[in-house]
Amino acid sequence: MPVFVKNMLESRWLWLIARCCLAFLFLSSGLAKVLDTENSFQEMRAAGLEPTWLFNYASAIVLLFSSYCILFQKYLWLGAGALSVFLLLTILIVHNFWTMSAPQATISMYFAFEHIAVIGGLISLCIAGHYRNKVNELTDAQHTC
Template sequence: MPYFIKLSLESQWLWTLSRCCLALLFFSSGLSKVLDVETGFQEMQAAGLEPTWLFNYGSALILLAGAYCILFDRHIWLGAALLSVFLTVTIFIVHTFWNMSGLQAQISLYFALEHISVIGGLIGTAIASHFRQQLKLCGVLA
């Protein structure tokens, strides 16, 4: 591996950038549910979730709490777990491609696959966080 790549992969700036990129998805979604309440309620209603206010604000809380954990490198395992469960539940409630047909089924399948891919990224981030903490304890990382 080239030395520059090795240094980059071990750097704090790349670790921070990767967490910012991952957290952006969840932070923006959670924030939109708080700032644009009407649209959030419409999303919950379209998914058949009642009471809409409870599911809207509950979703916002999970999304913002998970994003916070990842963004600020605090209990990343917890944030990743919260968001992974949220995405899994979303697949089974909203993106039920197995109950659909045609273009609607295809679009829902793509969303489900996207969610599964993001879950993989969340798991990878939690693993990386764990090993970075171990390396800090050993004095390998600053």
């Protein structure tokens, strides 16, 4: 691996950018649920989720809290895990393409596949965060010796 690539992969800036990229999707969705309640309530009704206000604000809390965890590395595993469960539930409740007919089934299937890919990214983020913490612990231990 070229040195410049190794240095980039180990940099704090690229780690921050990776977390921001993943959190952006969920942070913007959570803010939309709080700031544009009329459209958010319509989405909840279309998915058959009642009471709409409860599902809307519960979703917003999960999205915003989990984004915070990812952005600031506070319980990163919890934020990524909560978002993964959220995405799985979204597939089962909203994008359940196996119960639909074409063309809606095809669109929902693509959304479900996209959600699965994002879950993979969240898992990768947890793995990377875990190993970055281990490297930092080793580095700190070497500096104290």
